[in-house]
Amino acid sequence: MTVVPFEALACPLDAIPLVREGRLWRCATGHSFDIARQGYVHLLPVQNKRSRDPGDSKLMVTARQRFLEAGFYQPIADAVIQTALDGVASGATVSCLDAGCGEGYYLRQLASAAGEHTLSLLGLDISKWAVLAAARQDDRPNWVVGSNANLPVLPASLDRILCLFGFPVYPEFARVLKPGGKLIQVDAGQDHLRELREIIYPEVRAESKKVAEAPEGFRRIRTEDVRFSLHLAGSEPITDLLAMTPHLYRASHEGRERASVLESLSLTVDVCLHTFERNGTDDRA
Template sequence: MTTTTANYRCPLCQQPLLLINNSYCCERNHSFDQAKQGYVNLLPVQAKRSKEPGDNKTMVQARRAFLDQGFYQPLVDSMLALYNEYANYTMPVFDAGCGEGFYTHQHKTDNNIVYGVDIAKETVKIAAKRYQHCHFSVATLADLPFTDEYFGWLYSVYAPILESEFTRILQPNGYLLTVTPAEQHLFELKSLIYRQANHHDVSKKPIEKLNLIKEQRLNYPMHFTHSKDILNLLAMTPFAFKATPELITQLEQLSEFTCQADFILRLYQKSA
């Protein structure tokens, strides 16, 4: 499996970037060094809203450990089934908000080129070091470092969905797959934290102009037999900020726990 040179545009002037001696450079002499792990940081300082934007180190480590146990592999299998059914295998693929590359690398084949972008530098560093056959960069989803109509397949798993920017980089007839939580997602975990746990609101549909061609629900129970997996699940969610020390102690003592995974997958297509 080989990897070609990445196709990026300059985040400062929108001119094409060329990889020259381990630096991505444009004709206006803007330069971005490729890190030793293989990724490139294309997030201008003025685009940062904090010193270290994105998920913190604790969330990153917890998510990586949790995903490595395969609890979300049924979701990946469903995503890949849609990819295999609808995609042209040679079209470039983009993972919006790629994190540690869990979903990114599983879309890589011998015939395609796959990109992952995340605003959190530490997650991108992990992804690039671990999955060297994909291209990873640090960037904001609000201003992606790619030319217009470059990608044929784009997906977003829990990441912010920015329709105008996603549509800009999609080819005519290209596809956008979104994965969002359905009503019962992690409800049992939420019930331990909140006095009155609410189901996820599934009424919000941020895509207005692309054509919805398929929608499916994926629901299955996750059975935990190790407390560390439960704690990792908690740590990778926003619920962690509401967890009391007493709850952490309670979870540490659990030898079994069952929690629902509940997702909505929506596949959209851009008009020709």
């Protein structure tokens, strides 16, 4: 397996190609963006921020890092990797964006399992804390602070996009994927973490987040349910699981208190993995 630099970055201010020059990326009109000493680059213009510190907090990122590195979601990673590499010829180069990469767990898993393939990897997240954590753990992918709503990526430059428990922006995904490229999306199913939700909420809604129709610009290849049981022993992984999800802020104080005293918890993991293919015409480039 070889991981090569991702070079199809676009200037977030004028959308033209960025070229790396030493410790910065620069476009032809003179905009430049420094590469931090940890190895990432900030490509989220201040005018595109909705808050001073958007995205996951440092607490959420640290909790997610501990939880994922413990291997609790390995079956999800395995399913994503298999789907991402399906149909790729041995020795081929695959460019892949993890859109909402968090602290980089799934992209690192993909890099480690790529076999004879050459990968050009880009991890992007709106949280600077997430991108910082990702860059500190692995310097093989390119790591970028940016937004799915305005991807700093050149049109038709990607073979794969991962959007895992994230916020898909389909017009942007269609713009940056090559015709025939694949979007791999993972969303929570209606039973996902139900046992935890029953503890922290007075009422649990049975809602499925399955995408009913293929987004515009795509056709559906397949839909796969990934479902397994998980047992957490000890308070730390339970606390981490709650802290890494939006449930930490949605639950009432009483609900969080009930979760905080748990010493073990058996859970259902229920997610839906969608695979969409970019249509063969470049109508969004």
